[in-house]
Amino acid sequence: MRKKVVTLGEIMLRLSPPGNTRFVQSDSFDVVYGGGEANVAVSCANYGHDAYFVTKLPEHEIGQSAVNALRKYGVMTDYIARGGDRVGIYYLETGVAMRPSKVIYDRAHSAIAEADAADFDFDRIMEGAGWFHWSGITPAISDKAAELTRLACEAAKRHGVTVSVDLNFRKKLWTKEKAQSVMKPLMKYVDVCIGNEEDAELCLGFKPDADVESGHTDAEGYKEIFRRMSEEFEFSYVISTLRESFSASHNGWKAMIYNGKEFYVSKHYDIDPIVDRVGGGDSFSGGIIHGLLTKPTQGEALEFAVAASALKHTVSGDFNLVSVAEVEALAGGDASGRVQR
Amino acid sequence: MRKKVVTLGEIMLRLSPPGNTRFVQSDSFDVVYGGGEANVAVSCANYGHDAYFVTKLPEHEIGQSAVNALRKYGVMTDYIARGGDRVGIYYLETGVAMRPSKVIYDRAHSAIAEADAADFDFDRIMEGAGWFHWSGITPAISDKAAELTRLACEAAKRHGVTVSVDLNFRKKLWTKEKAQSVMKPLMKYVDVCIGNEEDAELCLGFKPDADVESGHTDAEGYKEIFRRMSEEFEFSYVISTLRESFSASHNGWKAMIYNGKEFYVSKHYDIDPIVDRVGGGDSFSGGIIHGLLTKPTQGEALEFAVAASALKHTVSGDFNLVSVAEVEALAGGDASGRVQR
Amino acid sequence: MRKKVVTLGEIMLRLSPPGNTRFVQSDSFDVVYGGGEANVAVSCANYGHDAYFVTKLPEHEIGQSAVNALRKYGVMTDYIARGGDRVGIYYLETGVAMRPSKVIYDRAHSAIAEADAADFDFDRIMEGAGWFHWSGITPAISDKAAELTRLACEAAKRHGVTVSVDLNFRKKLWTKEKAQSVMKPLMKYVDVCIGNEEDAELCLGFKPDADVESGHTDAEGYKEIFRRMSEEFEFSYVISTLRESFSASHNGWKAMIYNGKEFYVSKHYDIDPIVDRVGGGDSFSGGIIHGLLTKPTQGEALEFAVAASALKHTVSGDFNLVSVAEVEALAGGDASGRVQR
Amino acid sequence: MRKKVVTLGEIMLRLSPPGNTRFVQSDSFDVVYGGGEANVAVSCANYGHDAYFVTKLPEHEIGQSAVNALRKYGVMTDYIARGGDRVGIYYLETGVAMRPSKVIYDRAHSAIAEADAADFDFDRIMEGAGWFHWSGITPAISDKAAELTRLACEAAKRHGVTVSVDLNFRKKLWTKEKAQSVMKPLMKYVDVCIGNEEDAELCLGFKPDADVESGHTDAEGYKEIFRRMSEEFEFSYVISTLRESFSASHNGWKAMIYNGKEFYVSKHYDIDPIVDRVGGGDSFSGGIIHGLLTKPTQGEALEFAVAASALKHTVSGDFNLVSVAEVEALAGGDASGRVQR
Amino acid sequence: MRKKVVTLGEIMLRLSPPGNTRFVQSDSFDVVYGGGEANVAVSCANYGHDAYFVTKLPEHEIGQSAVNALRKYGVMTDYIARGGDRVGIYYLETGVAMRPSKVIYDRAHSAIAEADAADFDFDRIMEGAGWFHWSGITPAISDKAAELTRLACEAAKRHGVTVSVDLNFRKKLWTKEKAQSVMKPLMKYVDVCIGNEEDAELCLGFKPDADVESGHTDAEGYKEIFRRMSEEFEFSYVISTLRESFSASHNGWKAMIYNGKEFYVSKHYDIDPIVDRVGGGDSFSGGIIHGLLTKPTQGEALEFAVAASALKHTVSGDFNLVSVAEVEALAGGDASGRVQR
């Protein structure tokens, strides 16, 4: 059941003060590389797929270090274009208790933001692929990147590849109006749509009828909006995660899926303490791709995805470094944390 | 609303084994500098005031490092006398769960403990100041330091400066009897008195009539003792924090204020996990100074102070490295710890 | 009440990625040395006893480092034989929240696994001793080590030394059948038997009659099985700990003791967060040895042991680096974690 | 002799793998802040001057950290404008033996590169100043920054401030042609010109007549070119350092000065091993400013500067953290490195 | 000129105390993975070849980490068999000045030492390959590994692959007699023989006629022995490095090559200080493979190899993380270590 999975996006250098120290206290930064679609690729590689991450990175050693980070965890880097000036950066200060994590972006002018169609041969990239995933961040990076996203989607469709999107609205990258003008036309290529109710509203203009407040609503309240999204864009699946933020160290976590007929709500996880919340959504996307590719029911696929993303919160860095066996043990009910000797 | 705020006291070298390791395990110590009144000065600088810390430090590089730590966070060091032999030291082992933090003091014979009136020109120091803060630690260091405290208070009064004290009884520095003989005569200079019921008893001889047990009593039980303190010493404000110690990693936290007429009790915070509890009281004093200088009501001032000190528990080191915006976000009700992107 | 306490077993090099990082992420390993009986020896040294650890270690610097780790904490290393090729290793990845800790053993062919009777003079070792402790790991290492265990027990009995065992079944070292064939004949030397209901079943064949499920049963359910074990092997004491695993970061912890007449259940501790769970059982054994050697009742002995092992969960490394005073403060009821200044 | 010294330029975040590790090996970066003119300001602050660094930095915490780094070492940050998006970055890999250090710049679009005249009040900045220093990097950053340089020079002249420049040609920032078109018109404001023969050629078009090869020529060969530069631009002093690069770990170092009349060549230092070569030239500029402000002869000024910069090679980071006393001890002849107890 | 290069051998976990600390001082070990033939594979991957490393590694995370280390630097791991119990270990203490580095091996019973022919399909492995390299360590690990070496050589010859060996005698793994009995019969498969005069004597029985003392002899003294080796085993090339050990921090380094007709001696490098000497020989082998595959003359090939290995001494870890451009810059004469901006 090993599949070729392709993702397209940006991988950034992430710089964070160690532990819970604040930006102004630190004289060293922990270095990892990550970004929405790269994180999904690593998850898929961990689950045994041939995961290809598509981006553009400078020739210099910082660019090479991003390539190496992907290779280390088994992601195929054959389709990464090299050139451009910058690796995008984000600074992350990890919060704790009532102090939130902070992100400072410094990603403008990165190599992928300035990449051209000429940098990629999407037909070669999509040939033989079983899945193509992108997120709302990719077209938000730049107009050029939005065009690349469109080209990749078209190629995917030409080659019969399943396409998933994580809507992932980022207010620092674009406005609601711009997002909708770009995202809505891309939905026709999408089979599997992932995103919470905020994303749905901001990217696709789907406003919940009733009183859906983030993190507090009854999951069933999402059913109607899923049905409408499913209808309008002919999605095979509409999926959303539901995070309860008690504090920076303690969250609740579950998810929902709708296949046009049935609506399924996952188990709920209580995550305490949280080691690293960044990449939680991406680890969910990685899990749902593996789940839908390999599990007999949407419910089992979703339980795999939500357990995978619960585990991600215990792993430092953007990447979700867990195995199928570990995810299945948790999905199967063992959250006791007993020592594995 | 930027004010000149002056604090007087000792800044020590703090040596702590990294993370939760024990003293006997460590082959390196984390180095920060801190001390009650220095910590208050840093808070005030962070909130945009011209905060001056007054002390004496040796000429050598360890003394200079203490100066640099203050300058780094914007504290004015113009009035720091240089000379003497030692920078006082305290060793801190950070506790966790049911294992308490441990402090070993090695502060005798420090430069400030042996400083003279000749080292400081208190009239110059107090000129133009809006606030002068000291704590019960300063006069406890040595008789010379007690004399310096008196001189500073007199100068403050000559210049019409508001004076606050954090009673802060330290049993390793003096006895209850000695404390009262020194502290009581100093109260006539004080406008704002901060201290819990233990401090009030040990420093000022105020024994609660009824059954006030630390951390468990109804806050209202403090009202009567506040009224009596207020009456006897003509304080403008009597203020106390109330800590519930569930474990070294989990505390409850709130505070009370009384302005001679009205008694106000703050919101309660549940802090879990605690990163660094040292300086929690000082961050409260820094917050109340800013609050009383800038907020329209004592209630708003107190809410600022208690939110500031709740946040301090998430910041490593003695200094409370938070901004007005961060404190107000928490005081305003957002303790969700959601990532700030 | 300082006694000569002897323990026999293996001390291993423990390699762990720092903090909560995963094995595959790490480019350094924290180094400590530990192992069931070595850990017990360190506890006894900390409580003021003349604790001797008996093992065999290579002449090279890694072997010497293990010796030094013991000496550092006051364990007597006079009876450690030197020679052989390897120091056994275990790799430990520390879990958090729902992600469990993982152990990878690489201990085959260690010096102690290949040691001979000729390496030790057990009569000299047991002379003047007040206590001899071993665990089910020692005879499981190799047939040679099982023979050493038998010889040590015989010498202990010749010298009138009290013998305790921690049953400690390890499924990676031997089968249930092999364990019983080795362990049962050794029970005739044992005065104090420590082990949970799983150990009792796997090592000694004691199956609970009724429905005793690990960590969830009423402690009283253990009484009957304790009575039967006590009868069959003429143990002076039968003792068990009871761990509730809510997550890798949060456990419940208590223990029970039976002296042939009375059954006593300790206080229950809620441990959150856990710093290092490895060595928790060993710290209990160390505590019960000190308790039975020095306390007037089995109840007081047990409370000391369970408080000691609760504290162990807050100490990194295998060794329980706590003092009698710290254990007694917790056993006496102060779990507030207030700063000790 | 404490003077107000002003410098104008960029301060960058410097990210370097620890020790001698390579970029691709590192999972943390050491963080310091530095840049040509900021480094000069720190030197001047260390020597007791009121050193003001003028730049623009974003409001966010990375910008604040740069401000804090300056404040920590006593640089006045009153004239730093806040705003813009980016703190410029440079990545530094520290070489050793025959492996050279590598620098990757990521400084385009920084706040200072996009700053306006409206961000600074140069008349206020230059008022009361005794010295203004800039380097060829500042106008090379952007056309806007070149315009700022010109405005600052004009204001300096209006206020009778001595102006020094370190020519500092950087081929990654501009071409020889562009450099000359910008730099030559700025020379009319300059009193003290610092730069090696390569800088002189690339920035000012001064080609040595004869065979001057970097690092190997007799220092006297520079005399003629100094005389010509002095004549054409009416410099009060022309100064150059002379580095011999035996390897990344071992350099020779000396300097020359010409005051229009006399030519003086300093002592030669053999630096082995080198800890951090970055900022070596800036530490020389800082030293020559202090030297010319306080020493009776150009020779003594130069010896101070060259000793200061020799010491810089032993200090990690961009900043030269040495005192007047340390520099004078070395300039006075003690290079024995005996322990100072 | 990208070629498929195959190497066969063991990759070990290397544990070293940080910096120059001694084994007994350290409470953490730096972790890298390395081993003769793995190191060669990394060099070849760095130079742009499709480098495949063939070995066997356990399924567990330590085995996986070794795989990841190879993948990170671009080595193909498709032919690595998974299974067995142990990753071989070596402990390395890095010497300095007159204190030598120390290695403690703990590699017995590793997965590759116990691997079978059934673990590898050598025909598939050698198909399309341009080069196969192994060292004298591989057959010395175990009799099984010696058999694997023979099978690999035969397959290489069947597929017309050039075969190189680095004789690399290791006295802790086998005796001179055993070495010769295994190595001599394998020489018939070898085209390129690398090894110093000690290796030649111990592995192949070639005793220099005259007075060749390691590190001090005139390189020309090697000519005759090269000629004899070349004749007896029909090697295309005989190659040797020549190290002068002045101290652990300072070595001289050069090499010689003989193609059956001409003898060429490389430039001499003076390496001071040395960062990491381990893998120096392997980096030479990697360099000579690239050199012979791509350079027009044996002299140019040798200069590439000796420059590559000189650079290796400045890179920490077993792997030589340098690029073709860096090697050629040094081979081309630039050893000045000037900063590359």
Add this chain to the structure above:
Amino acid sequence: MRKKVVTLGEIMLRLSPPGNTRFVQSDSFDVVYGGGEANVAVSCANYGHDAYFVTKLPEHEIGQSAVNALRKYGVMTDYIARGGDRVGIYYLETGVAMRPSKVIYDRAHSAIAEADAADFDFDRIMEGAGWFHWSGITPAISDKAAELTRLACEAAKRHGVTVSVDLNFRKKLWTKEKAQSVMKPLMKYVDVCIGNEEDAELCLGFKPDADVESGHTDAEGYKEIFRRMSEEFEFSYVISTLRESFSASHNGWKAMIYNGKEFYVSKHYDIDPIVDRVGGGDSFSGGIIHGLLTKPTQGEALEFAVAASALKHTVSGDFNLVSVAEVEALAGGDASGRVQR
């Protein structure tokens, strides 16, 4: 030839910024424990003797950590008195190239400085001892410590113990006049006198007749002064080391011995680079004690001592962590630093 060796003095907490960073740069300090006579004890323990270090240390964990540091390396701590307030501290900044190391002492009021005769039973301590060593630092600490030194010497003589002194004049602890008034009367107990010509002059008033300049004179120039010292105080041996300080990273090192009849000068060592120069003299004393106890001639004893101390310069920390075998390998002529596999 294992002997009981006793040393008396102070062990301090040493705090140093990591690597070559400066005091003002550091936010952590490396922690080791050391002091002249403690360092000698560790050397003797390493060479297989029963080395007892006598001092007084506080009961708290910092005092305990000093005890543990000694135990770790095999020093017997049975005679260490516990009590008092402080562990003496010294701050060490490690120099490099022309930047010297700096020491800041903070040792006044330490437990040993305030210890009484009642703290020690010198007859028990000296019983069975073969050697007693102290240095000029011990009586310089305080008058009480000088009295302890006298009592220890008397007890040593009562028990027929050989007594050695390292004169070790420290100008921060006392004046030349005070030193002579204390030291001269103590010389009657001394058999072996170690100290350079500066020590001899400052402690004992021996001024060289001729022109003996530190580090540059011909060793033979010392002969006459040794003869005179030997005569006046009836020393069995007079011994001196001779250091040439080329830089903080590069020293020359040799020594001389005179037994009343013959004068012997050791080999000369060139030490480059130096890792840690502190404790170099103590490692020499430790070496000469072992040498005179076990070697047939004074020459062999001296060669052991000078090789031991040369090696010390490559070991970080105060303690010389080397074995007899390592010292003898270097004394025997192998300074090549070749890897020991």
